[in-house]
Amino acid sequence: MNLKEKYTEQAIWDMIAQIPDPEIPVITIEELGVLRKVEVLKDKVIVTITPTYTGCPAMKMFEDDILKTLHDNGIENAAIKMVYTPAWTTDWMSEAAMQKLKDYGIAPPVKGTQDKGVLFGSAPKEVQCPQCGSKNTELKSQFGSTACKALYQCKDCLEPFDYFKCI
Numbered sequence: 001m002n003l004k005e006k007y008t009e010q011a012i013w014d015m016i017a018q019i020p021d022p023e024i025p026v027i028t029i030e031e032l033g034v035l036r037k038v039e040v041l042k043d044k045v046i047v048t049i050t051p052t053y054t055g056c057p058a059m060k061m062f063e064d065d066i067l068k069t070l071h072d073n074g075i076e077n078a079a080i081k082m083v084y085t086p087a088w089t090t091d092w093m094s095e096a097a098m099q100k101l102k103d104y105g106i107a108p109p110v111k112g113t114q115d116k117g118v119l120f121g122s123a124p125k126e127v128q129c130p131q132c133g134s135k136n137t138e139l140k141s142q143f144g145s146t147a148c149k150a151l152y153q154c155k156d157c158l159e160p161f162d163y164f165k166c167i
């Protein structure tokens, strides 16, 4: 039996959809919007992903995790296809994922304010503190625990927190 007879695209999707983000383990690659497409060929599975942004160090981990999960499920021949257009935007992130980020202590991206400028220096206007909800926050560093996040501090509860940058 070849792969195409054995697996539907949905079956492969379900197999890998729950893989957590290597940096934010409470959120899955499906919720993040990184997982785009699954193709099942006779002898090969092709998984299409769109990086959150070019050069994000987590992408290599995504690739490894997807290939390992497929391998663990008996699919030896799999490939990852990176697609950069249309570019990933935070709008692809589900509402549930936004809430999980917040619960995890990371301020979720402010929807509708996606601005490439955030990556190059200008800060978004209002970032809400995930601890107390205050909008009285300030940017401490363009780079938080990873390049995809910025470090903020709340001026009310004084808690530092990561903000997931909008792109």
Ligand SMILES: [Zn+2]
Pocket: 129, 130, 131, 132, 133, 134, 154, 155, 156, 157, 158, 159
């Ligand atoms: Zn606060």
